[in-house]
Amino acid sequence: MGCCDAPGLMPLDEAEAMIYRQLHAIRETETQALPTALDRILAEDIHAPIDVPGYDNSAMDGYALRSADLNQFPTFKQVGKSFAGHAFDGDVGRGQCVRIMTGAPMPKGTDLVVMQEDVNVEGEQIRLTHPQKLKVGTNVRRRGGDIDKGSQILRAGVRLGPAHIGLLASLGLAEVPVFRRLRVGLLSTGDELCPPGTPLASGQIYDSNRYLLSAILTRLNVEILDYGLIADDPAAIRAAFERAQSECDLILSSGGVSVGEADYTRDILGELGDITFWKIAMKPGKPLAFGRLGSAWFFGLPGNPVSAALTFHQIALPALQRLAGELPATPLCLPAELGATTRKRPGRTDFQRGSLTTREGKLVATPQDEQSSGVLSSMTRADCYIKLGQFAGNQAEGETVEVLPFDRWIL
Numbered sequence: 334m335g336c337c338d339a340p341g342l343m344p345l346d347e348a349e350a351m352i353y354r355q356l357h358a359i360r361e362t363e364t365q366a367l368p369t370a371l372d373r374i375l376a377e378d379i380h381a382p383i384d385v386p387g388y389d390n391s392a393m394d395g396y397a398l399r400s401a402d403l404n405q406f407p408t409f410k411q412v413g414k415s416f417a418g419h420a421f422d423g424d425v426g427r428g429q430c431v432r433i434m435t436g437a438p439m440p441k442g443t444d445l446v447v448m449q450e451d452v453n454v455e456g457e458q459i460r461l462t463h464p465q466k467l468k469v470g471t472n473v474r475r476r477g478g479d480i481d482k483g484s485q486i487l488r489a490g491v492r493l494g495p496a497h498i499g500l501l502a503s504l505g506l507a508e509v510p511v512f513r514r515l516r517v518g519l520l521s522t523g524d525e526l527c528p529p530g531t532p533l534a535s536g537q538i539y540d541s542n543r544y545l546l547s548a549i550l551t552r553l554n555v556e557i558l559d560y561g562l563i564a565d566d567p568a569a570i571r572a573a574f575e576r577a578q579s580e581c582d583l584i585l586s587s588g589g590v591s592v593g594e595a596d597y598t599r600d601i602l603g604e605l606g607d608i609t610f611w612k613i614a615m616k617p618g619k620p621l622a623f624g625r626l627g628s629a630w631f632f633g634l635p636g637n638p639v640s641a642a643l644t645f646h647q648i649a650l651p652a653l654q655r656l657a658g659e660l661p662a663t664p665l666c667l668p669a670e671l672g673a674t675t676r677k678r679p680g681r682t683d684f685q686r687g688s689l690t691t692r693e694g695k696l697v698a699t700p701q702d703e704q705s706s707g708v709l710s711s712m713t714r715a716d717c718y719i720k721l722g723q724f725a726g727n728q729a730e731g732e733t734v735e736v737l738p739f740d741r742w743i744l
């Protein structure tokens with residue numbers, strides 16, 4: 334653990350691996366009706382109960398005919414019509430065609446559709462203007478061409494988005510098995526904190542961490558148990574954690590994990606539960622604490638607003654998703670040129686807030702001037718993290734760095 338420049342700090346990748354090893358998906362599942370399954374996590378693989386499309390049908394408005402007749406007849410006689418929802422039941426003989434609309438079943442014997450823009454209508458006959466464009470299967474959507482009955486179409490662990498919901502509906506599924514929603518407890522600690530909407534007394538600041546975290550948790554569609562603002566009072570913090578551990582799968586606190594005289598959170602976490610690690614080689618976010626509290630997991634996030642946002646986003650969020658049963662996402666990580674020199678001491682992996690632009694087709698990431706972990710406005714001015722390796726020092730403009738564009742969880 335640790336390194337020469339950062340004694341006692343756990344490297345970020347070790348901390349991530351430790352969380353991954355310890356924490357597994359909850360087991361409880363439930364059945365959810367499709368309209369309310371948005372943003373739930375699928376609990377089982379889904380196999381198609383039917384073929385899609387269920388029958389051969391036309392991709393165009395036009396005329397269905399037999400490919401064997403191509404080049405055999407000067408014109409084709411229309412013998413009926415096939416609409417979506419109203420098939421043509423008759424037989425189609427040699428030199429005959431059926432008027433057909435998009436989505437309508439292909440009449441027996443026909444195997445191609447000529448779009449109506451490519452025919453001249455001559456009374457009851459049609460004449461093909463571009464027969465050379467046609468062959469077996471032209472403008473026909475084959476039964477099972479999209480999905481074969483029995484094939485796996487969704488994997489357990491998928492977060493159901495609008496496209497997944499549509500796909501499930503297209504298979505006739507009215508409900509799906511999902512993991513139950515996670516119960517996530519949230520609390521802020523600090524005597525200086527005041528809820529938005531009330532006037533500030535001297536020496537007070539507004540509690541922003543609980544609001545930022547709660548907004549991300551809302552997008553994650555978890556059940557939020559808000560334990561509110563807890564004073565810097567060991568008895569009050571202890572009581573809040575004791576209640577939360579009996580009610581939650583995961584507890585997120587912010588503040589009180591550093592070494593100050595009113596920083597009780599970590600000590601109480603250690604007293605009531607087991608701390609897996611405290612302090613990681615990450616900037617901002619060094620004093621992050623992670624561990625077990627009864628049957629719940631906890632993250633003691635640092636109080637500084639950028640530190641709380643960053644440690645949640647980079648570390649607690651993937652853990653929460655794993656606990657919720659979600660498949661791991663591969664974060665988008667792109668190479669970019671530095672748009673300005675960075676200042677950094679070796680020892681911690683640094684996540685600087687930056688802005689992305691392009692120059693001559695190349696991505697350029699420029700760090701914000703203000704990188705203090707107390708300056709929350711740096712998060713709304715930025716659109717990416719510039720991730721600087723643990724052992725890197727200052728880097729010059731033009732050097733290549735890794736950037737993590739902000740995703741929907743943060744902006």
Ligand SMILES: Nc1nc2c(c(=O)[nH]1)N[C@H]1C(S)=C(S)[C@@H](COP(=O)(O)OP(=O)(O)OC[C@H]3O[C@@H](n4cnc5c(N)ncnc54)[C@H](O)[C@@H]3O)O[C@H]1N2
Pocket residue numbers: 521522523525526538539540541542543587588589590591592593596617618619620634635636637638640706707
């Ligand atoms: N001697 C040392 N001091 C500090 C160290 C250190 O290693 N040695 N680490 C610093 C780092 S890095 C961080 S990050 C902070 C984390 O401290 P805590 O988690 O104990 O947080 P607090 O002291 O309670 O608060 C820090 C800061 O953030 C403000 N805050 C707290 N909660 C909220 C909230 N809900 N909404 C908005 N702002 C909040 C608080 O007022 C403080 O200004 O410790 C450093 N110190």
Ligand code: MOO
Pocket residue numbers: 615616617618619620635637640706707
């Ligand atoms: O880790 Mo602290 O979060 O650098 O400000």
